[in-house]
Amino acid sequence: MSKFKALGNGTRQPDTSNLTPSHHKFNQPQTSIKMSDGKKPEVNANLIEQLLKKLAMGEELTEKQRKDMKDYKFWKTQPVAKFDEKIDHEGPIDKPKTPADIPDTPYPMLKEFEWVTMDLDQDEQLSEVHEFLHANYVEDKDSTFRFAYSPEFFEWALKPPGWKKEWHVGVRAKASKKLVAFISAIPAKLRVRSKELQTVEINFLVVHKQLRNKRLAPVLIKEITRRVNKHDIWQALYTAGVVLPSPVTTCRYTHRPLNWPKLYDIGFSGLRPGETKASTVAKYTIGSTTKVAGLRPMKLEDVDEVFELFEKFHERYDIVQKFTKPEFTHWMLGDAQQQKLDIKDKIIVSYVVENPETHKITDFLSFYILPFSVLEDSKYDTLNAAYLFYYATDADFGKGDRFSEEATSALTKRLESLVGDGLVLAKNMDMDVFNALTSQDNVLFLDDLKFGLGDGFLNLYLFNYMTFPIKGGLQENNEFDLVNRSGVGVVML
Numbered sequence: 340m341s342k343f344k345a346l347g348n349g350t351r352q353p354d355t356s357n358l359t360p361s362h363h364k365f366n367q368p369q370t371s372i373k374m375s376d377g378k379k380p381e382v383n384a385n386l387i388e389q390l391l392k393k394l395a396m397g398e399e400l401t402e403k404q405r406k407d408m409k410d411y412k413f414w415k416t417q418p419v420a421k422f423d424e425k426i427d428h429e430g431p432i433d434k435p436k437t438p439a440d441i442p443d444t445p446y447p448m449l450k451e452f453e454w455v456t457m458d459l460d461q462d463e464q465l466s467e468v469h470e471f472l473h474a475n476y477v478e479d480k481d482s483t484f485r486f487a488y489s490p491e492f493f494e495w496a497l498k499p500p501g502w503k504k505e506w507h508v509g510v511r512a513k514a515s516k517k518l519v520a521f522i523s524a525i526p527a528k529l530r531v532r533s534k535e536l537q538t539v540e541i542n543f544l545v546v547h548k549q550l551r552n553k554r555l556a557p558v559l560i561k562e563i564t565r566r567v568n569k570h571d572i573w574q575a576l577y578t579a580g581v582v583l584p585s586p587v588t589t590c591r592y593t594h595r596p597l598n599w600p601k602l603y604d605i606g607f608s609g610l611r612p613g614e615t616k617a618s619t620v621a622k623y624t625i626g627s628t629t630k631v632a633g634l635r636p637m638k639l640e641d642v643d644e645v646f647e648l649f650e651k652f653h654e655r656y657d658i659v660q661k662f663t664k665p666e667f668t669h670w671m672l673g674d675a676q677q678q679k680l681d682i683k684d685k686i687i688v689s690y691v692v693e694n695p696e697t698h699k700i701t702d703f704l705s706f707y708i709l710p711f712s713v714l715e716d717s718k719y720d721t722l723n724a725a726y727l728f729y730y731a732t733d734a735d736f737g738k739g740d741r742f743s744e745e746a747t748s749a750l751t752k753r754l755e756s757l758v759g760d761g762l763v764l765a766k767n768m769d770m771d772v773f774n775a776l777t778s779q780d781n782v783l784f785l786d787d788l789k790f791g792l793g794d795g796f797l798n799l800y801l802f803n804y805m806t807f808p809i810k811g812g813l814q815e816n817n818e819f820d821l822v823n824r825s826g827v828g829v830v831m832l
């Protein structure tokens with residue numbers, strides 16, 4: 340799941356991370372919720388890549404480096420690509436199985452604990468999951484910020500069309516009945532290059548703070564795999580800040596301050612050398628009115644047209660989610676209750692651009708709202724963050740290859756205006772920061788719209804599916820890759 344931290348002096352530095360991190364460091368949550376302070380990240384996803392390059396160039400690894408690449412006691416037993424795997428084809432890793440080959444009963448659990456299926460249709464259980472994650476979910480590495488998902492967010496994230504109760508898996512302490520661990524899956528059809536796969540997205544893996552490092556996470560992963568396999572689904576998509584064998588791609592977080600003084604006060608953003616607070620505030624100032632003619636909130640009636648535009652736009656990426664129309668409606672507009680809310684109360688915000696003359700929808704933009712709890716700050720308890728979600732535009736249609744000069748220039752211009760207006764909309768909703776990854780075509784506008792590099796990376800993984808690497812919008816030195824951009828079209832919450 341996604342995690343990050345944001346900017347200090349904002350200078351991009353080539354990453355020359357040392358090549359000998361301890362294995363221990365790999366298994367620290369690499370959460371980073373602040374902007375990068377420009378220092379070298381302790382560990383980053385490119386590290387394994389660097390080790391692989393050394394190997395490819397025929398260099399010898401030290402004993403420690405070899406251990407770093409091999410010592411995944413759990414993951415090395417799973418159908419995932421090894422770090423040094425020579426990939427010569429794309430496809431499933433395990434031999435085909437049927438649900439009948441899979442045990443009917445749950446994996447053995449430590450004797451003090453028991454498996455439970457959480458019923459998120461029951462408000463009490465939904466609140467319980469919410470409170471558990473509120474207290475135990477992803478924090479940045481300094482424990483300054485923690486994701487603050489709301490019950491409404493879970494309604495949206497965990498109950499898309501086709502959701503299954505048994506894929507909301509909990510573990511309770513037998514004696515107290517307290518929830519101590521959780522993991523979830525939701526159905527998602529993917530296209531990976533030319534092949535379509537029925538998969539699940541695994542998310543919200545969490546173990547109670549006091550039960551960490553007891554090997555509970557592997558049991559949760561095995562149990563959700565069993566429950567998913569029982570439905571004849573054999574592949575999964577998941578993301579993590581930590582490096583595991585083996586990322587299909589790595590993206591980086593970027594952050595666009597909207598309320599810089601607050602970000603500075605709570606330690607999310609720093610001051611660049613040579614800049615003053617006043618000059619920084621001036622730099623990040625944006626107006627309160629949008630500029631794109633015809634921009635308006637997306638309505639239910641727009642779904643057919645936007646869906647068509649979206650599907651066409653998404654053909655360009657190597658990995659995308661293939662939504663059905665009801666799924667598309669769910670993800671872009673939320674459930675019936677969400678749809679009724681005022682924009683300022685929504686967790687998923689979608690806009691379209693309707694050409695004022697032709698009334699054709701030419702663009703679509705969405706972002707979701709996910710605040711952070713600010714831990715141990717007396718002045719603020721919440722950091723309001725918007726995350727870029729999906730977009731689509733016809734700006735480069737008919738202009739040849741996605742990477743042609745004409746297509747690139749048209750797309751860059753349109754995305755700058757569209758996402759630029761997204762910043763205004765988010766600012767008007769009282770958001771303090773707007774976050775985006777280096778996926779999709781984002782690198783085209785990040786610099787111009789003053790997104791700063793975060794200190795967090797997001798690795799994307801496929802379970803039981805071998806695939807050639809996909810571009811994540813980053814060069815080897817972690818600079819934006821404006822030449823190749825990214826092949827990642829799917830966005831995971």
Ligand SMILES: CC(C)(COP(=O)(O)OP(=O)(O)OC[C@H]1O[C@@H](n2cnc3c(N)ncnc32)[C@H](O)[C@@H]1OP(=O)(O)O)[C@@H](O)C(=O)NCCC(=O)NCCS
Nearest residue numbers: 340411412413414476477545546551552553554555556579
């Ligand atoms: C992530 C979390 C559940 C891992 O639990 P833990 O108690 O630290 O680790 P355990 O002893 O149970 O298990 C360790 C194994 O899980 C793997 N692991 C750790 N984090 C993982 C992740 N995010 N996804 C998949 N596997 C992970 C480790 O690599 C290790 O396997 P290995 O021996 O093959 O390397 C726990 O740290 C947590 O709740 N963190 C806060 C929430 C969070 O970061 N969730 C993940 C979001 S992606």
